Amino acid sequence: MGGRDMGHQANSSQKRIALIDGNNFYVSCERVMQPRLVGRPVIVLSNNDGCAISRSDEAKAMGIKMGAPLHEFRSLIRNGNLEALSANFALYGDLSERMMRVLGQFSPRQEIYSIDESFLDLTGIAGTGRQIGTDIRQRVARWTGIPTCVGIGPSKTLAKLANHLAKKVPRLQGVCDLTGLPQEKLLKILGHIPVDEVWGVGRRLAPRLAGLGISTAAHLASANPGWIRKCFSVTLANTVRELQGISCLDLQDIAEPRQQIIHSRSFGAAVRQFSDLAQAVSMFACQAAAKLRIQQSTAAAIQVSIFYRNNPWSITHQRHAILDLVPATDSTTILADTASKCLRSIFEPGYDYIKAGVRLLDICPKHPDCAQQLELDFDSAQTESAAQARLADTALMRTLDQINARFGDGTLMPASSSHRADAPWLMRQKSKSSNFTTNWKELALVHC
DNA sequence: TCTGGGGTCCTAGGACCC
């Protein structure tokens, strides 16, 4: 009986969760630094300038779809009717951090969900949802220049839906609060939302649900969670409860370290030479290692994948290899070396390689007392020198990270990943904006 | 011709154990 708990929840002990996200986030970041883009149709392209991954409202109005490939709108760009920018993730990451810091001022409990989204627990915080939401939007806009929408609900899933409405319904002025509504009123609102707009219902589930007569968020909210559990999964059963106002998904306000770290890229052009592939893989290993050190972890295994085609028209195939790292490590040099060993074991000449990736696995925190597997080694002198080598390596990596943080990624790297500026595997980025906020050389100058 | 990259969680099935 889905309705059993619903009346019970609709009281003042209800949670109040907000979801705030940046509107067209990447485009908005570009506009903060380049005001001439405001009011114009603008898109931001994926790596390699492949397809659209962020669109301004004006670009959406022109019918440009999310993920649409560049060649579909080349002529629009040529004629000056559309501005297309290469992705500048250093800029987006930096503006994201600023936005998240501002949001954190509104609640002691914050979950940073993605680069442009944050949940806040507003339970027990003074003010109506509308008042707080309006304050949030104004402060973020004033302090970072990023436009946002705010959705509020008794569960994360309803906060997500509220955020969706805040964007879609102009009358709401960017803030939608679904807490404290009578059941009939809430169901009436959910009745206008297609089921695939619900968080957790994707392309595959939506048609299956529709086949069972569940085509709106209201239908799903009225379903029996036990039955959904049987026919689908616990995840979707939780979604049903969340839609009923029963909070099942906790706010994860303490960031868990990543369980795996991936760095992979499609190449700007196909490569055939082992040396090119080796440079790319070494470089990707360095970048993955840097991410690993940021979260102060070590990896106990590394996987290298390479993607190739038999001929330009064939489908993509892949090969991969995994090697264990004993002891677990966060060292760029060891990770890059091991990645090269993986690559050597799977490389075969004669193919067009179009992409490669490095994945760090079996990640655990880098504590001196962390139960890491040590090498079996009965020669204590050797063990000691290995320990000293590790200490020296840690110091070296700290220096490397500091230099790269100050002078830009890639300033310092192992010789194995050094390459020419026109290496074929480097990604294509024809129209990237400057690193206005993260590189001294490209700092934005504001004329007052 | 041209279509990204980086994550998480769940489930089913096989290996293995007692």
Added chain:
DNA sequence: TCTGGGGTCCTAGGACCC
């Protein structure tokens, strides 16, 4: 020839998210 039941761990694959 007979041939249980229950548990854990691991992995691959599916589905979802931004």
